Amino acid sequence: QVQLVESGGGLVQAGGMLRLSCSASGRTAGNYTLAWFRQAPGKQRAFVGAIRSSGGTTDYADSVKGRFTISRDSAETTVYLRMDRLTAEDTAVYSCAASLLWLVRSTLQYHYWGQGTQVTVSS
Secondary structure, eight states: OEEEEEEOOOEEEETTTTEEEEEEEETTTTGGGEEEEEEESOOOOEEEEOOOTTOOOOEEOTTTTTTTEEEOOOOOEEEEEEEOOGGGGEEEEEEEEEEESSSSSOOGGGGGOOOEEEEEOOO
């Protein structure tokens, strides 16, 4: 079992920066790929990016590549999502998820989910 808790959401102006955190707890949390997904109003949940367990290899959706950065602490149990140059299109509920697989972007392949945190970008 892995428990995920997100924090750091809020309201930011377009062009601004926000950093989200996801704390993963559970005996084997460090073995999981940790990813971020987002769901905008009226849209399906979409993959944002992920970081592999050990090594720090990352994978990003094209829509955020170059603007968003995912990192993980040395204990491998907290993952961060730094979001730069935010636009109104980035407004969504952002959720953290965990999978034992790597390079997977489908929600079906993530076994554990956090409750989500709202990010609102004002234009």
